[in-house]
Amino acid sequence: MAPSAPPGIGLLKGLGVTIKHLFQRPSTLMYPHERDVLAPRTRGVIALMDENCTVCMLCSRECPDWCIYIESHKETVPPAKEGGRARTRNVLDRFAIDFSLCMYCGICVEVCPFDALWWSPEFEYSEYEMGSLLHEMDKLREWADTVPPPPPLDEGAVLPAEVSDALAKVEKERELAAAKELEAKQAAEAPAETAGDAPKKGKAAEPEIHVKAGEIDQEAFDRLIAEGKSERMARSKAKAAYVKKEKARLLAEAEAAGGDAEAESPAPKAAEVKVDAGEIDQETFDRLIAEGKPERMARAKAKAAYVKKEKARLRAEAESDTGEGTGADEPAEVPSELGASPEAARQALDADGAATDDDAAPEVAAEAATTEAPAARKLGDIHVEGAGEIDQEVFDQLVAEGKSERIARAKAKAAWVKKQKQAKLDEEGGA
Amino acid sequence: MMLLVTSGVAPYLAQAESILDVGDTFIVPLLLKLAFVLGIFFVGPLVAGYLEHKAMGRMQHRRGPVEAGPFGTLQLVADGIKFIQKEDLIPSAADKWVFAMAPGVALVPAMLALLVIPFGPGVFALDLELGLFYVLAASSVSVLGVLMGGWSSANKFSLFGGLRAGGQLIAYELPLILAAIAVAVQAGTLSLVGIVEAQAEFMLFGTGINLWYVIPQLLGFGIFFVAALAELSRPPFDMPIGDSELVFGYMTEYSGIKYAMYMLTEYAGMVTMSALMVVLYLGGWQLLPGVPLPGCEAAGGLFDCGVTGTLLGVGVMLGKILLLVFVMVWLRVAYPRLREDQLQRIAWLVMVPLALLNLALVTIAKVVY
Numbered sequence: 001m002a003p004s005a006p007p008g009i010g011l012l013k014g015l016g017v018t019i020k021h022l023f024q025r026p027s028t029l030m031y032p033h034e035r036d037v038l039a040p041r042t043r044g045v046i047a048l049m050d051e052n053c054t055v056c057m058l059c060s061r062e063c064p065d066w067c068i069y070i071e072s073h074k075e076t077v078p079p080a081k082e083g084g085r086a087r088t089r090n091v092l093d094r095f096a097i098d099f100s101l102c103m104y105c106g107i108c109v110e111v112c113p114f115d116a117l118w119w120s121p122e123f124e125y126s127e128y129e130m131g132s133l134l135h136e137m138d139k140l141r142e143w144a145d146t147v148p149p150p151p152p153l154d155e156g157a158v159l160p161a162e163v164s165d166a167l168a169k170v171e172k173e174r175e176l177a178a179a180k181e182l183e184a185k186q187a188a189e190a191p192a193e194t195a196g197d198a199p200k201k202g203k204a205a206e207p208e209i210h211v212k213a214g215e216i217d218q219e220a221f222d223r224l225i226a227e228g229k230s231e232r233m234a235r236s237k238a239k240a241a242y243v244k245k246e247k248a249r250l251l252a253e254a255e256a257a258g259g260d261a262e263a264e265s266p267a268p269k270a271a272e273v274k275v276d277a278g279e280i281d282q283e284t285f286d287r288l289i290a291e292g293k294p295e296r297m298a299r300a301k302a303k304a305a306y307v308k309k310e311k312a313r314l315r316a317e318a319e320s321d322t323g324e325g326t327g328a329d330e331p332a333e334v335p336s337e338l339g340a341s342p343e344a345a346r347q348a349l350d351a352d353g354a355a356t357d358d359d360a361a362p363e364v365a366a367e368a369a370t371t372e373a374p375a376a377r378k379l380g381d382i383h384v385e386g387a388g389e390i391d392q393e394v395f396d397q398l399v400a401e402g403k404s405e406r407i408a409r410a411k412a413k414a415a416w417v418k419k420q421k422q423a424k425l426d427e428e429g430g431a
Numbered sequence: 432m433m434l435l436v437t438s439g440v441a442p443y444l445a446q447a448e449s450i451l452d453v454g455d456t457f458i459v460p461l462l463l464k465l466a467f468v469l470g471i472f473f474v475g476p477l478v479a480g481y482l483e484h485k486a487m488g489r490m491q492h493r494r495g496p497v498e499a500g501p502f503g504t505l506q507l508v509a510d511g512i513k514f515i516q517k518e519d520l521i522p523s524a525a526d527k528w529v530f531a532m533a534p535g536v537a538l539v540p541a542m543l544a545l546l547v548i549p550f551g552p553g554v555f556a557l558d559l560e561l562g563l564f565y566v567l568a569a570s571s572v573s574v575l576g577v578l579m580g581g582w583s584s585a586n587k588f589s590l591f592g593g594l595r596a597g598g599q600l601i602a603y604e605l606p607l608i609l610a611a612i613a614v615a616v617q618a619g620t621l622s623l624v625g626i627v628e629a630q631a632e633f634m635l636f637g638t639g640i641n642l643w644y645v646i647p648q649l650l651g652f653g654i655f656f657v658a659a660l661a662e663l664s665r666p667p668f669d670m671p672i673g674d675s676e677l678v679f680g681y682m683t684e685y686s687g688i689k690y691a692m693y694m695l696t697e698y699a700g701m702v703t704m705s706a707l708m709v710v711l712y713l714g715g716w717q718l719l720p721g722v723p724l725p726g727c728e729a730a731g732g733l734f735d736c737g738v739t740g741t742l743l744g745v746g747v748m749l750g751k752i753l754l755l756v757f758v759m760v761w762l763r764v765a766y767p768r769l770r771e772d773q774l775q776r777i778a779w780l781v782m783v784p785l786a787l788l789n790l791a792l793v794t795i796a797k798v799v800y
């Protein structure tokens with residue numbers, strides 16, 4: 001009580017405060033009926049993306065409660081190169097977090113160097129028994145489906161190291177391509193040689209078909225939903241299915257085109273349309289700005305639009321040249337995603353029409369660069385897309401041997417990838 | 432005490448007739464009265480408890496119970512069912528018989544006190560000539576149950592709680608009784624019904640203005656209210672429970688139905704004490720000072736009422752009781768617990784002298800006018 005105030009006034013003030021609150025709205029949120037909007041990075045539960053985990057044990061060791069249990073075994077991987085050294089790697093057998101001990105400090109998530117642990121905002125996993133709070137790997141893996149995407153970078157932020165590295169690489173490739181173009185121009189006097197080169201390049205490109213994964217395969221999606229899969233999982237699988245289908249289609253087209261090229265005039269198909277990506281398409285830019293898009297995004301899109309237009313123009317020119325039978329005059333290479341038919345290239349470009357980043361065009365160049373890989377390849381050099389598949393035969397066999405379904409699946413996956421690689425290698429060898 | 436009563440002019444001497452005295456048989460009125468007292472004893476605390484839940488919740492920006500029953504009204508019933516189902520634990524070192532009896536010893540006097548309290552015109556079980564004396568005596572026995580529980584639990588926190596309750600009772604019983612005596616002096620009777628009637632007939636000195644005793648005895652009312660809070664161990668005088676110091680005081684070792692009995696005693700005590708205050712100071716079942724209830728003719732509009740008058744009287748009485756219960760809850764939310772030494776200091780250095788002063792003033796005034 002303040003000395004100046006008459007005695008007892010503080011008591012009355014206290015009564016005043018409480019009676020005032022009696023008539024205010026309670027701040028209760030009727031939880032099971034209403035739901036709060038959680039903060040975007042809420043610490044609800046810890047999710048594990050086990051494919052990222054290298055069993056480095058950092059999380060387990062740093063956990064203040066020692067409530068992360070990891071078990072693993074070592075596997076020997078045959079040497080990647082002939083005469084090389086066989087390597088060992090750790091295979092995760094068990095990963096469990098005891099949420100009855102966890103104090104949600106987040107140290108494990110912070111410390112994981114391989115982005116295997118994530119916070120998910122799901123929090124409704126209370127149990128009637130304490131032991132049920134021990135979440136094993138499969139459950140932790142399920143939580144991973146609920147992890148929200150990372151927040152976008154701030155405007156003007158420094159790009160992550162891996163992205164800027166990739167961009168630098170692409171820049172280099174482009175310079176290389178420019179140099180090559182110059183060379184090709186100089187070699188224009190020997191058209192026969194160029195014509196002979198082209199089909200080979202077209203062929204080499206075949207296994208390297210790249211499809212942008214923005215779309216999903218509606219059919220597959222519906223089927224998965226009907227099977228009771230979570231929407232998230234269904235979407236990702238449907239995406240994969242779309243990519244696969246699209247690849248198959250493009251491959252078929254490319255082959256057909258390749259066949260045509262061999263028969264008639266191969267030059268324009270393999271021609272490289274070199275576009276300077278520094279320019280922007282003023283029209284697109286103005287339109288986007290008018291739509292209220294930020295300037296940065298508008299510029300990026302306008303750039304992409306310019307590149308697309310320019311390419312289309314150059315291609316058209318090249319085609320008309322072929323029509324006149326003087327295809328060898330401008331022996332440019334088309335760094336399209338397919339490196340083959342212009343039609344497919346256009347489709348590929350459409351597929352990434354929504355891409356906002358400026359690296360859409362450079363990527364194209366990068367893809368083209370890989371087509372020039374040497375013919376003699378090792379197994380390890382070959383990259384196989386779509387590791388989602390498994391080798392059913394191996395899988396069945398392992399399950400029959402009494403292995404856990406999870407391990408069997410992982411091994412069957414590996415087996416599939418290996419087979420696929422071998423098949424490609426054989427194909428290339430044959431070509 | 433008797434001297435004081437007989438020396439006053441008693442306008443009311445005959446025992447009033449309860450409306451529960453139906454027929455000529457002995458058994459029917461008995462059953463009716465039992466049902467009446469038990470009904471008040473079990474329903475009153477539920478209503479008071481619900482009021483406390485809700486008012487406390489709202490004052491603390493919460494909603495209080497909402498799920499059990501409409502607006503959560505059945506929450507305490509649900510709690511009661513839960514308590515009955517719980518395991519009845521008795522510590523192995525406890526004095527088993529005393530431990531088991533203690534809640535009952537606390538509960539029964541609280542029930543008995545309700546026997547003489549009038550809840551409306553003619554609505555009471557018994558009109559004792561020594562009604563006020565009886566209520567205060569009966570409600571004081573409750574603390575015996577608390578002391579027994581604290582002593583027999585074989586737990587130092589329980590013991591502390593029990594002894595604090597004993598000390599608190601002795602300290603605050605005195606001002607409580609002194610304040611009540613002043614009322615009895617002014618009314619000239621110890622009968623609770625008689626006190627209500629005396630209030631209806633009390634006129635401000637020399638004028639025709641009817642007043643309840645709360646006006647001439649405002650000091651006495653304040654003393655009685657604070658002392659009643661302390662008697663009931665209600666915050667801010669809940670040192671016997673003192674959950675931040677003594678775990679849960681004398682109730683630490685109790686669980687299940689026995690714990691529920693202690694809680695019931697506390698809330699029944701709230702209702703009883705509030706009813707007593709309404710009878711002593713707030714004019715009982717009268718709507719306003721000097722305004723007779725509709726339908727009541729005899730004795731200043733206090734008795735022989737029709738059905739509407741009786742019901743209205745009971746409603747007014749219950750409304751006043753709930754108002755006082757609300758004030759108790761309000762104080763609980765607003766004030767922190769006092770320290771044990773502060774409690775004793777206030778009792779002996781402030782309350783007792785003030786109560787004596789109040790008694791002296793009332794007595795002098797009574798003699799002069």
Ligand code: SF4
Nearest residue numbers: 063102103105106108
């Ligand atoms: S959040 Fe903290 S306590 Fe919980 S598992 Fe991770 S490191 Fe351990």
Ligand code: SF4
Nearest residue numbers: 053054056057059112
């Ligand atoms: S820190 Fe990450 S990579 Fe290492 S064991 Fe833990 S989850 Fe796996």
